Amino acid sequence: MLTLYDYLDSGNGYKIRLLLALxxxxxxxxxxxxxxxxxxxxxxxAKNPNGRIPTLQLEDGTCLxxxxxxxxxxxxxxxxxxxxxxxxxxxxxxxxFEQYSHEPYVATPRxxxxxxxxxxxxxxxxxxxxxxxxxxxAVMEAHLATRPFFVTERYTIADIALYAxxxxxxxxxxxxxxxxxxxxxxxRVAAEPAHVPLTRRP
Amino acid sequence: MLTLYDYLDSGNGYKIRLLLALxxxxxxxxxxxxxxxxxxxxxxxAKNPNGRIPTLQLEDGTCLxxxxxxxxxxxxxxxxxxxxxxxxxxxxxxxxFEQYSHEPYVATPRxxxxxxxxxxxxxxxxxxxxxxxxxxxAVMEAHLATRPFFVTERYTIADIALYAxxxxxxxxxxxxxxxxxxxxxxxRVAAEPAHVPLTRRP
Numbered sequence: 001m002l003t004l005y006d007y008l009d010s011g012n013g014y015k016i017r018l019l020l021a022l023x024x025x026x027x028x029x030x031x032x033x034x035x036x037x038x039x040x041x042x043x044x045x046a047k048n049p050n051g052r053i054p055t056l057q058l059e060d061g062t063c064l065x066x067x068x069x070x071x072x073x074x075x076x077x078x079x080x081x082x083x084x085x086x087x088x089x090x091x092x093x094x095x096x097f098e099q100y101s102h103e104p105y106v107a108t109p110r111x112x113x114x115x116x117x118x119x120x121x122x123x124x125x126x127x128x129x130x131x132x133x134x135x136x137x138a139v140m141e142a143h144l145a146t147r148p149f150f151v152t153e154r155y156t157i158a159d160i161a162l163y164a165x166x167x168x169x170x171x172x173x174x175x176x177x178x179x180x181x182x183x184x185x186x187x188r189v190a191a192e193p194a195h196v197p198l199t200r201r202p
Numbered sequence: 203m204l205t206l207y208d209y210l211d212s213g214n215g216y217k218i219r220l221l222l223a224l225x226x227x228x229x230x231x232x233x234x235x236x237x238x239x240x241x242x243x244x245x246x247x248a249k250n251p252n253g254r255i256p257t258l259q260l261e262d263g264t265c266l267x268x269x270x271x272x273x274x275x276x277x278x279x280x281x282x283x284x285x286x287x288x289x290x291x292x293x294x295x296x297x298x299f300e301q302y303s304h305e306p307y308v309a310t311p312r313x314x315x316x317x318x319x320x321x322x323x324x325x326x327x328x329x330x331x332x333x334x335x336x337x338x339x340a341v342m343e344a345h346l347a348t349r350p351f352f353v354t355e356r357y358t359i360a361d362i363a364l365y366a367x368x369x370x371x372x373x374x375x376x377x378x379x380x381x382x383x384x385x386x387x388x389x390r391v392a393a394e395p396a397h398v399p400l401t402r403r404p
Contacts, residue, residue, distance in 0.1 A: 050303060050341050064291055066298035073291035089266055089275035092294075096268035100301045101252060139251050 002027040003057040004202075005047065007034045009114070011107055011164035012067040013054040014198045018160055019074055021196040029202040035115060067164075068095040071157040080157045090151045094158035097139070105133035107165040110172030126173065133174045137182060140166070144181040148188060155192055163189045168198065204229040205259040206404075207249065209236045211316070213309055213366035214269040215256040216400045220362055221276055223398040231404040237317060269366075270297040273359040282359045292353045296360035299341070307335035309367040312374030328375065335376045339384060342368070346383040350390060357394055365391045370400065 004020070004027050006013035020027055032038045032053050039051045047063040048055040056064045056073070064070055072092075075081040082088055109129050112122050140162065143150065150158040167186050169176055176183055189195070206222070206229050208215035222229055234240045234255050241253045249265040250257040258266045258275070266272055274294075277283040284290055311331050314324050342364065345352065352360040369388050371378055378385055391397070 049344055050299060058288075062288065064288075064295060066295045066302075069291050069294035069298050072294050073287060076287060076290070085275060085278060086260075086264065086266075088278070089271050092271035092274050093266060093268045096271050096298075096301055097252060099298055100268075100305070103302070104306075142251055 001059065003030060004028070005030050005032050005044070005053050005055040005057070007032055007053050008199070008201060010034070010053060011110075011168065011198065012052075012103075015067045015160050015164045016054050016056065016070050016074070017200075017202055018164070018196060019071055019080065019157065022080070022192065022194050023074065023078060024194065025074070027202070068099060068157075068161050071095070071160060075157040080155065080160070082152050082154075082156060087152045087156075091156050091158040094150045095161045097136075098158075098161045101132070101139070102136040102162065103165060105129045105131075105136055106169050106172060106174060108172075109133065109174070110165065110168060113172055130173055133169065133172070137166070137169070137174065137176075137179050140185075141179045141181050144185045149185070155189065159185075159189055164198070203261065205232060206230070207232050207234050207246070207255050207257040207259070209234055209255050210401070210403060212236070212255060213312075213370065213400065214254075214305075217269045217362050217366045218256050218258065218272050218276070219402075219404055220366070220398060221273055221282065221359065224282070224394065224396050225276065225280060226396065227276070229404070270301060270359075270363050273297070273362060277359040282357065282362070284354050284356070284358060286354075289354045289358075293358050293360040296352045297363045299338075300360075300363045303334070303341070304338040304364065305367060307331045307333075307338055308371050308374060308376060310374075311335065311376070312367065312370060315374055332375055335371065335374070339368070339371070339376065339378075339381050342387075343381045343383050346387045351387070357391065361387075361391055366400070 004016055006029060008031060032044060034053060038044060039053060045051055047057065048065040050065060052065060054067055054070060056070045064073055081091060109126055112126060116122055149155050150162065166182065206218055208231060210233060234246060236255060240246060241255060247253055250267040252267060254267060256269055256272060258272045266275055283293060311328055314328060318324055349355065351357050352364065
């Protein structure tokens with residue numbers, strides 16, 4: 001059986017929990033306390049030398065890291081990854097956008113606000129990060145003005161990757177009120193049968 | 203014919219130039235002056251609303267963004283992308299590692315040093331970025347201690363993605379001397395027939 005090393009409040013981990021729920025695929029769930037440094041301990045580093053959750057352990061013991069690579073591994077061959085080369089590349093384009101232009105500016109402020117002390121020096125990063133977060137949301141808003149989902153008119157793993165932290169962006173200080181197309185898309189994603197919320201412990 | 207919108211000094215653009223050379227695939231090359239803000243002009247934003255090079259325009263006019271997604275599009279079905287699901291996911295794992303844990307800390311210091319003024323306030327970012335750059339290089343060093351390439355014992359697009367900025371890491375202030383396995387791997391990549399250097403204008 002698959003084993004997912006994860007942390008409940010992580011949007012990156014939630015991506016995998018959400019896809020596994022949509023696929024109705026059973027798995028073992030192991031919570032790793034990232035706040036106490038458990039991902040920096042030798043036992044965890046043996047699974048993922050980059051010291052991050054989520055990490056997926058396959059039946060043969062092989063460990064796979066990086067949330068969007070895990071989404072691809074689980075999604076290829078299902079309805080959540082398009083079969084055509086251009087559609088596949090566009091799914092990856094939005095997943096790389098998510099990791100490079102979105103996650104550091106939408107997810108990291110949420111982490112700083114929720115998990116670091118009120119006098120953490122990292123709070124000084126918030127204004128610049130939030131400014132770039134608004135830029136990422138503006139790119140998404142323009143793209144979704146004429147489409148129901150990010151790629152090929154259908155719900156794909158690109159939507160899962162971007163939903164994970166966008167739907168809780170307000171917890172990091174990014175109000176979603178100005179982004180009506182993003183909000184409609186969030187509602188479409190949440191309406192998918194078998195959808196599970198971020199806070200649901202597997 | 204494919205058209206690549208690019209900037210010669212960009213390692214992200216170089217990834218595409220390198221793969222196209224290895225595939226011996228002809229293309230039109232259009233240099234975009236990122237330093238003067240050309241990627242923020244309406245004509246370019248119509249091709250890539252996120253305002254970044256490289257952007258690849260396909261024969262039918264469709265534009266594809268994100269360097270590692272473009273590598274995937276061009277590489278799928280060739281010897282540079284493994285055919286098996288696990289190998290494919292591992293290639294993506296290392297490409298997401300590159301964009302999230304490597305590029306901001308290896309490439310961005312190089313950009314700050316080469317293209318921003320000596321009194322730019324962004325120079326204050328260098329110590330923390332370089333510290334994380336060394337962490338990324340350490341992860342690569344450990345992985346390459348027992349393998350010739352990142353995935354499946356063969357040269358793949360994961361190697362191209364990581365080579366692009368690693369081989370010029372010293373230009374950003376990261377000395378490669380402590381990383382002997384990384385240096386041996388760089389030499390293997392550069393020895394590939396049809397390899398081209400970053401500085402070669404197409």
